[in-house]
Amino acid sequence: AEKVQPGQFVMVRAHERGERIPLTAAGWDREKGLLSMVLSAVGKTTSELAALKTGGTIANVVGPLGRPTEINSFGTVVCVAGGYGVAAMLPIAQAMKEAGNRVFSILGARNGKLLFWKDRLAAASDDLIITTDDGSEGRQGVVTQPLKEILEREGVDRVIAIGPPMMMKFSAVTTKPFGVSTVVSLNSIMVDGTGMCGSCRVEGGGDTMFACVHGPEFDGHGVDWDLLLVRQQIYLDKEKQALKQW
Ligand code: FAD
Ligand code: FES
Numbered sequence: 001a002e003k004v005q006p007g008q009f010v011m012v013r014a015h016e017r018g019e020r021i022p023l024t025a026a027g028w029d030r031e032k033g034l035l036s037m038v039l040s041a042v043g044k045t046t047s048e049l050a051a052l053k054t055g056g057t058i059a060n061v062v063g064p065l066g067r068p069t070e071i072n073s074f075g076t077v078v079c080v081a082g083g084y085g086v087a088a089m090l091p092i093a094q095a096m097k098e099a100g101n102r103v104f105s106i107l108g109a110r111n112g113k114l115l116f117w118k119d120r121l122a123a124a125s126d127d128l129i130i131t132t133d134d135g136s137e138g139r140q141g142v143v144t145q146p147l148k149e150i151l152e153r154e155g156v157d158r159v160i161a162i163g164p165p166m167m168m169k170f171s172a173v174t175t176k177p178f179g180v181s182t183v184v185s186l187n188s189i190m191v192d193g194t195g196m197c198g199s200c201r202v203e204g205g206g207d208t209m210f211a212c213v214h215g216p217e218f219d220g221h222g223v224d225w226d227l228l229l230v231r232q233q234i235y236l237d238k239e240k241q242a243l244k245q246w
């Protein structure tokens with residue numbers, strides 16, 4: 001909590017026999033030594049963490065890891081957050097605002113029930129647009145529609161997109177014709193989180209990089225998205241194949 005910066009993450013182990021999983025730092029209190037993380041219970045470890053009660057303990061936390069977000073006085077910044085990506089985005093939007101930028105935020109989710117921290121993100125932004133796939137809250141549709149409108153209307157200097165890979169990919173596709181620098185935060189599979197195992201490798205701008213030490217943020221226009229999407233599925237596919245053979 002003392003050292004963490006926007007854009008960094010930690011590796012968390014739920015208990016002594018548990019695996020290590022990466023979670024993004026969503027907030028902190030340096031004096032009290034507190035760190036906030038937000039998680040979506042999608043499998044074993046995240047469900048174990050979600051089942052913790054107030055006052056419960058976890059085995060350990062390693063971090064901060066990864067490179068911090070580049071915070072600067074760019075001018076006009078658009079923060080595009082999808083799903084639980086808002087947790088990672090909040091400290092970035094706050095820091096961008098503090099650095100003197102005009103901050104537009106776009107927050108998207110499948111439906112209104114999945115939206116959280118709207119008020120916090122709104123407080124860090126000059127304007128906040130909400131989209132939902134089913135139209136249950138805000139505008140119906142995906143985040144790239146308001147993103148395109150802002151790009152057409154305002155002089156945008158930087159876009160940051162954090163969320164599901166598809167959402168980040170299409171945010172980068174949307175900004176490309178406008179020539180606006182676009183940063184994405186990649187959620188590749190991580191094991192050690194310190195550059196040793198190579199499981200988090202991503203291809204970007206013709207280079208092979210490790211998301212845990214060279215990222216997790218990269219230039220969205222250089223990322224090989226198709227390869228990233230395949231690699232994310234690697235264990236799922238292997239498990240399915242193993243099950244079929246069995
Ligand atoms: P599993 O059933 O093991 O996996 C479900 C899916 O999660 C997999 O298909 C895969 O896509 C992903 N996953 C599994 N293991 C890993 C791993 N070791 N590394 C990366 N992805 C994995 N999730 C959040 O809810 N909140 C966050 O703030 C957050 N921040 C992240 C930051 C980074 C830098 C990265 C790389 C991932 C982040 N994730 C975050 C994703 C989170 O790590 C996975 O959802 C979690 O590991 C799933 O574990 P599980 O055992 O519950 O599910
Ligand atoms: Fe092992 Fe990045 S997680 S090298």
Ligand code: MG
Nearest residue numbers: 019043044045
């Ligand atoms: Mg797991």
